[in-house]
Amino acid sequence: xIKVLLADDHSIVREGLRKVLEDSxxxxxxxxxxxxxxxxxxxxxxxxxxAVIDISMPGMDGLExxxxxxxxxxEVPVLILTMHEEEQYVVRAIEAGAMGYVTKQSxxxxxxxxxxxxxxxxxxxxxxxxxxxxxxxxxGNKNQSLIxxxxxxxxxxxxxLALGSTNREIAESYNLSIKTVDTYRSRILKKLSLRNxxxxxxxxxxxxxxxx
Numbered sequence: 001x002i003k004v005l006l007a008d009d010h011s012i013v014r015e016g017l018r019k020v021l022e023d024s025x026x027x028x029x030x031x032x033x034x035x036x037x038x039x040x041x042x043x044x045x046x047x048x049x050x051a052v053i054d055i056s057m058p059g060m061d062g063l064e065x066x067x068x069x070x071x072x073x074x075e076v077p078v079l080i081l082t083m084h085e086e087e088q089y090v091v092r093a094i095e096a097g098a099m100g101y102v103t104k105q106s107x108x109x110x111x112x113x114x115x116x117x118x119x120x121x122x123x124x125x126x127x128x129x130x131x132x133x134x135x136x137x138x139x140g141n142k143n144q145s146l147i148x149x150x151x152x153x154x155x156x157x158x159x160x161l162a163l164g165s166t167n168r169e170i171a172e173s174y175n176l177s178i179k180t181v182d183t184y185r186s187r188i189l190k191k192l193s194l195r196n197x198x199x200x201x202x203x204x205x206x207x208x209x210x211x212x
Contacts, residue, residue, distance in 0.1 A: 001028045002119050005048035007039035007065070008081065009057045017052070017081075017107060024112045036060025043069045043076055050119050052111075055082040055089065056210075059173050061156060063096050070097035077118040081107065090129045092152055100124035147207060149191050155209075157184040161197055162204035 004021060006029050008014045014032055021027040031046045033039035036059045043051050043065075051069060055062035066078045079100040080093045093101050099118040102110050106126055114124040125133065150158065153174070160170045167181045174181075194200050204210045 002026060002115060003028055003030045003046075003049045004115060005029075005031045005033065005039065005042050005046060005051040005053075005076075007033040007036075007042075007052065007057065007062075008054040009034050013054075013104070017111065020108050020111055021115065027112065027115055036062065036065045039065050040068050040072070044072050047073060048076060050115050051076050051078045052081055052115065053078055055080055055093070056159075061159065063092055063152060063156060064174065066093065066096040066098050067152075077121075079114055079118050079124065081111075090125070090133050091148070092155060094133065096152065101129045102126065103129075146192050147209070150188065154184055154188050154191070157181060158188050158200065158204060159210050161185060161188075162201040162210045164201075 004027055006014055006017055006021070008017065011034070014034075018029045018032070021029055030048060031042045033042050034057075036057045039051070039053055039057070040060065042048075053062045053065050053069075057065075060068075062080055062082070066080065069076055069078055077099040078097065079102060080098045081102055081104060082089060083104050090101055100114045100123055102114045102124065103126060110124075110126065117124040147155070156174070157170055160173065165173070167178050167185065170176070171178045171181045189195065189200065192200070192203060194203060
């Protein structure tokens with residue numbers, strides 16, 4: 001049996017995904033988490049065979065969880081679960097160390113296969129995600145979009161700000177100083193040619209950087 005950690009902030013979603021996984025007869029969900037901090041703690045202490053992590057969770061988001069899991073327990077492969085299949089998320093997830101990327105829309109059909117694939121040491125990407133990643137690799141540093149010009153931390157801060165988090169809340173989430181968060185905010189506004197948080201939120205929603 002493949003032992004899985006399942007992290008998603010919606011209990012109904014976790015229940016459905018757990019049923020999909022365990023109905024396969026080859027997978028057992030041995031731990032669940034509703035936020036990023038709990039997901040990281042359980043990944044470290046439970047040592048699952050595969051960690052299935054939602055990219056959008058309160059507190060520490062999925063990208064940060066992936067980064068820290070790969071730092072503290074690199075032997076645990078991480079499969080990112082998300083509502084998004086945009087190029088920037090595919091690239092960031094892989095850069096963070098994820099071994100797979102599955103959308104919630106395709107999860108019932110593909111989740112079991114994805115878990116088995118990353119458990120065996122392979123990578124799993126949906127067709128659309130593979131195309132997005134391939135295009136990014138082909139383009140290299142040419143014609144980077146505004147979003148691609150952001151660092152991973154800047155993208156995380158952007159998403160937090162767009163969802164209404166204060167600088168203090170963001171600082172606490174990522175163990176940063178408030179001054180550092182304000183510096184990130186200034187860089188984001190400059191790179192995206194935006195003037196304030198209202199424009200930043202509009203940009204994030206229009207580009208599907210947040211679930212609204």
